Amino acid sequence: MRLENETRDKLIEMAKYVRQWAYAPYSKYPVGAAVLMASGKMYDGVNIENAAYPDGICAERTAIFKAISEGERELLAVAVVTENGGSPCGSCRQVLSEFGLGADVYICNTQGEIVMETTVSGLLPGAFTPQHLPGLH
Numbered sequence: 001m002r003l004e005n006e007t008r009d010k011l012i013e014m015a016k017y018v019r020q021w022a023y024a025p026y027s028k029y030p031v032g033a034a035v036l037m038a039s040g041k042m043y044d045g046v047n048i049e050n051a052a053y054p055d056g057i058c059a060e061r062t063a064i065f066k067a068i069s070e071g072e073r074e075l076l077a078v079a080v081v082t083e084n085g086g087s088p089c090g091s092c093r094q095v096l097s098e099f100g101l102g103a104d105v106y107i108c109n110t111q112g113e114i115v116m117e118t119t120v121s122g123l124l125p126g127a128f129t130p131q132h133l134p135g136l137h
């Protein structure tokens with residue numbers, strides 16, 4: 001689905017704004033993310049690191065988990081903002097795919113430039129989906 005430019009820009013702006021709240025004292029690589037859900041609501045998230053390094057979480061997963069825990073289920077779009085337009089990690093791709101394989105993805109830098117525009121399925125071709133689980137459908 002293609003978003004209105006205004007909606008897309010608002011999502012990117014949200015991801016850019018919240019990046020200041022990232023907790024990234026170890027990597028010093030703050031990330032901001034924002035998701036647009038089918039209700040029309042947007043949820044933001046940042047990466048949250050931990051002294052026990054593997055226990056940190058990425059910005060994209062913080063944002064989608066916030067949305068899901070508020071009762072949302074369908075992802076329409078996601079924006080990610082980093083200093084250099086870094087790409088979502090494999091774990092985030094898999095988590096996002098559960099809620100919207102066709103969702104638009106805007107990968108941006110802090111200048112607000114869209115470095116890459118794609119979809120969740122574009123980021124994760126051949127995703128493992130709920131349909132692969134026998135007996136559930």
Ligand code: THU
Pocket residue numbers: 024027029031046047048049056057058059060080086087088089092
């Ligand atoms: N990180 C994200 O939050 N999202 C991404 O798309 C890639 C990586 C975080 C994880 C860690 O806190 C820091 O960036 C460096 O890997």
